[in-house]
Amino acid sequence: MDLFNTTEATNLLPYDGESYYYGHILSAAEAQYYLEKLLDNIAWKNDEAVIFGKHIITKRKAAWYGDTAFSYTYSNITKQALEWTPELLALKKLTEKITGTKFNSCLLNLYHDGNEGMAWHSDDEKSLGKNTSIASLSFGAERKFAFRHRETKHTLSLILESGSLLVMKGATQSNWLHQLPKTTKVTRPRINLTFRTMI
Numbered sequence: 001m002d003l004f005n006t007t008e009a010t011n012l013l014p015y016d017g018e019s020y021y022y023g024h025i026l027s028a029a030e031a032q033y034y035l036e037k038l039l040d041n042i043a044w045k046n047d048e049a050v051i052f053g054k055h056i057i058t059k060r061k062a063a064w065y066g067d068t069a070f071s072y073t074y075s076n077i078t079k080q081a082l083e084w085t086p087e088l089l090a091l092k093k094l095t096e097k098i099t100g101t102k103f104n105s106c107l108l109n110l111y112h113d114g115n116e117g118m119a120w121h122s123d124d125e126k127s128l129g130k131n132t133s134i135a136s137l138s139f140g141a142e143r144k145f146a147f148r149h150r151e152t153k154h155t156l157s158l159i160l161e162s163g164s165l166l167v168m169k170g171a172t173q174s175n176w177l178h179q180l181p182k183t184t185k186v187t188r189p190r191i192n193l194t195f196r197t198m199i
């Protein structure tokens with residue numbers, strides 16, 4: 001476990017929010033271990049959404065885990081949380097230790113390659129509350145991740161490495177959108193975990 005750099009993460013956002021990139025919190029070998037475990041042991045399903053009244057099924061796969069049988073609604077679809085797996089519990093503990101924040105649920109996304117991404121959005125559902133902290137762990141292919149301010153349109157991006165941690169907190173979800181752009185350059189899978197607190 002590489003805890004180096006954890007107190008030195010600086011805010012990526014110039015104003016109206018706080019987002020910290022901690023870089024690697026796991027070694028390359030640990031990140032590879034979790035990538036394989038998560039690929040095998042998570043109940044991956046193509047994600048469904050109702051957007052502008054249209055029922056769509058995403059190419060990326062998703063899963064939702066949590067402390068109890070939470071139900072969670074986003075993009076007009078309601079999901080029930082599954083019980084934590086041992087790997088998810090270990091990653092939750094590590095993330096809580098580094099961030100000093102407790103989490104009670106986790107949304108997982110599997111992008112098979114660069115043809116799959118996530119469009120501009122913010123995680124501002126009422127069930128997450130205002131000024132929520134979201135801790136994002138990445139495994140597998142490196143991908144670009146971007147922020148865009150709702151009003152000023154100021155945009156910035158970074159590369160999320162395998163075994164890395166990004167924390168979005170404070171006013172981030174109120175003022176900034178984020179996305180995972182598609183790219184033809186990436187041919188390998190990436191798994192992202194976002195630990196969240198449902199209220």
Ligand SMILES: O=C(O)CCC(=O)C(=O)O
Nearest residue numbers: 107109118123180192194
């Ligand atoms: O895959 C990522 O890095 C972003 C995922 C995300 O924004 C989300 O799950 O809300």
Ligand SMILES: [Fe+2]
Nearest residue numbers: 121122123178
């Ligand atoms: Fe998000």
